Amino acid sequence: MYAPEKFRRKFCVPPVVFDCLVACLEPHPIFYNNSHNPQLPIAIQLVIFLNGVGHYGNTATTEDLAEWAEVSIGTVYNCFKRVMIAILRHHDDKIHFDPLDHKDQEEQKRLQQWVEGKMCQEWCGGFLCVDGTPFNLFQKPGWHGEGFFDKNSNYSLAAQVH
Numbered sequence: 001m002y003a004p005e006k007f008r009r010k011f012c013v014p015p016v017v018f019d020c021l022v023a024c025l026e027p028h029p030i031f032y033n034n035s036h037n038p039q040l041p042i043a044i045q046l047v048i049f050l051n052g053v054g055h056y057g058n059t060a061t062t063e064d065l066a067e068w069a070e071v072s073i074g075t076v077y078n079c080f081k082r083v084m085i086a087i088l089r090h091h092d093d094k095i096h097f098d099p100l101d102h103k104d105q106e107e108q109k110r111l112q113q114w115v116e117g118k119m120c121q122e123w124c125g126g127f128l129c130v131d132g133t134p135f136n137l138f139q140k141p142g143w144h145g146e147g148f149f150d151k152n153s154n155y156s157l158a159a160q161v162h
Contacts, residue, residue, distance in 0.1 A: 011047060014056035022046060028086035040071070041077065048076055049083040053135045 008014050013021070022043050025031070031042050039045070048069050052060050066073045099105050134156035141148050141155065147157040 010054075011050040013050060018043075018046070018050075024090065025083065025086040027091060030082045030085050037083075040075070044069070045079040045083055048079040052080065055134070 004015050007018070011018065025046065026042055031039060031045070034041065040048075048065060048071070051068065052062075052065050062076050064074050065076045067077070070077075078109065097108070099114040102133060134150055134152075134154070137157065139155065148157065150156045
């Protein structure tokens, strides 16, 4: 039974976005090896990753993810590592906010209006994340690092695709 709302609730992305992510990540060489022990399919690795970054607390522990996916804890770590490496390869192509670029200014205004229409007054002016679910970075980013410092004194990113 196809239930896109259940999929979105579990993995924090609609199925069509998930399919686009798989297609975008698929060519990355990190997902291919010459081993006699093949890796999990890219879609499964992405599901494990999205389930982990889209939840927090008890539902996001490595042990719970491993049990849910019926894989080892090491496999969960490997899936996270591979997916993050593949996603970061697209950073410069997909993430760009130049305050002097007219297109970026227009997109920021459009996103701020969308957020204002969906969220409470406190979110007015925001445009990069809506629910604020963070995942911690291992160190301060080298570019605009202060912008990643959160209220819990961590460097983090909001895990969200819409």
